[in-house]
Amino acid sequence: MSVSGQYWYVSAYIGIYVLVPYLNKMIEAMDKGNYRKFLTVILIMTEILPLIRNHSFMTGDTLFSLIPIYFIGGYLRKYSSDFDEKKEKIRNHFCTSNIINGGVNFSD
Incomplete structure (x- = not known):
């Protein structure tokens, strides 16, 4: 489901809006372990495999x-x-690194 051109996001957003009740049922039905496995499979299929192939x-x-x-x-x-x-x-790490980075940049 895609509308090519500058309005592709509108069609994708409408599609998500229609699917949200079903996606939420899937989310509610999965326990933490199954949800992690599911996310791992989805991320491998959508991010890792395309890089390899x-x-x-x-x-x-x-x-x-x-x-x-x-x-x-x-x-x-x-x-x-x-x-x-x-x-x-x-x-805490973010604040500390910003303080250190700010000090380094200030001293230059």
């Missing part, structure tokens, strides 16, 4: 390009409590 069926301008992104967002939403500690560490 130098061919992409995911051109970035179709409904099927948005579905993996939706599933990743669903995982982050469903298991957000798993990321609280990690988010804090990332935030």
Whole structure:
């Protein structure tokens, strides 16, 4: 489902909008282990295999390009409590690196 040209995102967005109830049912039905396996398979199919084969069926301008992104967002939403500690560490590293980088740039 793709409309070529500058409005491809509109058709892809409408397609996602129609599929959201079904995608959400899939997300709700999967436990954490199965969801991780599912994401791994999707990411291998959409990102790794095209790199290896130098061919992409995911051109970035179709409904099927948005579905993996939706599933990743669903995982982050469903298991957000798993990321609280990690988010804090990332935030601390980010702030520290910005302070150090700012100091280095300021001293130049």
